[in-house]
Amino acid sequence: MxxxxxxxxxxxxxxxxxxxxxxxxxxxxxxxxxxxxxxxxxxxxxxxxxxxxxxxxxxxxxxxxxxxxxxxxxxxxxxxxxxxxxxxxxxxxxxxxxxxxxxxxxxxxxxDVLPDIEGIHNFYGTSLFSCPFCDGWELKDTPLIFIADGAFSFHGVKMVSNWNKNIVICTNGKESLSPEQRDILAKKQIEVIDDEILRLQGENGQLKTVQFKNGKELHKEAGFISAKxxxxxxxxxxxxxxxxxxxxxxxxxxxxxxxxxxxxxxxxxxxxxxxxxxxxxxxxxxxxxxxxxxxxxx
The missing domain is CATH 3.50.50.60 (FAD/NAD(P)-binding domain)
Known part of the structure; x- marks a missing residue:
């Protein structure tokens, strides 16, 4: 036919x-x-x-x-x-x-092309998200991590800040932010961590801990990813x-x-x-x- x-x-x-x-x-x-x-x-x-x-x-x-x-x-x-x-x-x-x-x-x-981080797929769609318009309301009162990956990371952080200003940015060792963008974030009192991420840990889709390769840990239960x-x-x-x-x-x-x-x-x-x-x-x-x-x- x-x-x-x-x-x-x-x-x-x-x-x-x-x-x-x-x-x-x-x-x-x-x-x-x-x-x-x-x-x-x-x-x-x-x-x-x-x-x-x-x-x-x-x-x-x-x-x-x-x-x-x-x-x-x-x-x-x-x-x-x-x-x-x-x-x-x-x-x-x-x-x-x-x-x-x-x-x-x-x-x-x-x-979606997610950053190459161990464990990230275990939490994507349940406690880690890419679209603040879709999930920003639900996370409006939750301290957030923002995993920055790529040229649009700064734009992504700005959008997330409409719902929640309690954000820590993790660049995972990537050059995702310019010096000018970092200055703006500092004025907004948004912390930037440049250490490389070793893995994300939690259970049943619920993020608990971000472990870095240098041994440091960050405790966050939700966040956003600048997914490509x-x-x-x-x-x-x-x-x-x-x-x-x-x-x-x-x-x-x-x-x-x-x-x-x-x-x-x-x-x-x-x-x-x-x-x-x-x-x-x-x-x-x-x-x-x-x-x-x-x-x-x-």
């Missing part, structure tokens, strides 16, 4: 794109490997009527919405390759299946799509990319990475698909 659109990725962007396409009377297949970026997240916030919802419950409710529309097919399969040929996109999956679509929406999202983000799937690069300076897929206001027939929406195309924003971007990409179908056939 030749689908009108194949949506690659079933996060909030892909789910909302599929909903708009299904309601737009298009034949759409949603291909998702069921490995969402927010799998470690306990709750999702800042989405009106859905504030505090568990990601698994959000997806369950989304699937229930999609099943109302007969034009939507959901396949839990990992896409391994996309090949454009003869005005059709040929899609291959890890299960060895092949699908064809007139257009595609890439909503594969981003993935990169494309979760290689398709943008493989297809030769134009990217933004931040590494996202460059699109127009309706999700159109630099290649005709390919649209993008969600964290992999726009930011900041928020549930409500990703859903909105998916909706806009689907509107772009339908608009272009109408323009070509009317």
């Amino acid at each position: 030749l689908y009108d659109c194949a949506v690659i990725g079933g996060g909030p962007a892909g789910l909302n794109a599929s909903l708009v396409l299904g309601r737009g009377r298009k034949e759409v297949i949603l291909l998702d490997d069921d490995a969402p970026r927010n799998a470690v997240t306990q709750e999702s916030h800042n989405f009106i009527t859905r504030d505090g919802i568990e990601p698994v419950e959000f997806r369950k409710a989304a699937y229930a919405d999609l099943k109302k529309y007969p034009g939507i097919v959901i396949q839990k399969e990992r896409v391994t390759d996309i090949n454009p040929a003869d005005a059709v996109f040929h899609i291959q999956t890890e299960a060895g299946k092949n699908y064809e679509a007139k257009t595609i929406i890439l909503s594969t999202g981003l993935k 983000m990169e494309q979760a799937a290689p398709f943008a690069e493989r297809l030769g799509l134009e990217l933004t300076d931040m590494g996202g897929i460059k699109t127009d206001p309706y999700g159109r990319t630099s290649i005709k027939g390919i649209y993008a929406g969600g964290d992999n195309a726009a930011g900041p990475p928020q549930l409500v924003i990703a859903a909105s971007e998916g909706s806009k990409a689907a509107i772009g698909v339908i608009t272009d179908f109408v323009e070509e056939t009317f």
Whole structure:
């Protein structure tokens, strides 16, 4: 079967794109490997009527919405390759299946690249977080550690300070802060520790202690990480799509990319990475698909 659109990725962007396409009377297949970026997240916030919802419950409710529309097919399969040929996109999956679509929406999202610190994955999503907009409210009264890693560390600290000014910054021996930035932090009475981190310790996802290679320890029960983000799937690069300076897929206001027939929406195309924003971007990409179908056939 030749689908009108194949949506690659079933996060909030892909789910909302599929909903708009299904309601737009298009034949759409949603291909998702069921490995969402927010799998470690306990709750999702800042989405009106859905504030505090568990990601698994959000997806369950989304699937229930999609099943109302007969034009939507959901396949839990990992896409391994996309090949454009003869005005059709040929899609291959890890299960060895092949699908064809007139257009595609890439909503594969981003993935977090955490600092190389022993134990960090044990606490990420439970007591260590990357987004203050998502978790700043819950940690507003808790003394925090901020693990600085990369060029955007200072910006991250500034954002966290909106919710909580009781912060200790750990650079893990990296040059993540300029002398000017350090001066500002000193004036704000925010301590900076430059010692290299040996490991993070705690139990049941709850951080307790930061151990440094020089033998020192810091007792903190929560914090934020300046995590790097990169494309979760290689398709943008493989297809030769134009990217933004931040590494996202460059699109127009309706999700159109630099290649005709390919649209993008969600964290992999726009930011900041928020549930409500990703859903909105998916909706806009689907509107772009339908608009272009109408323009070509009317």
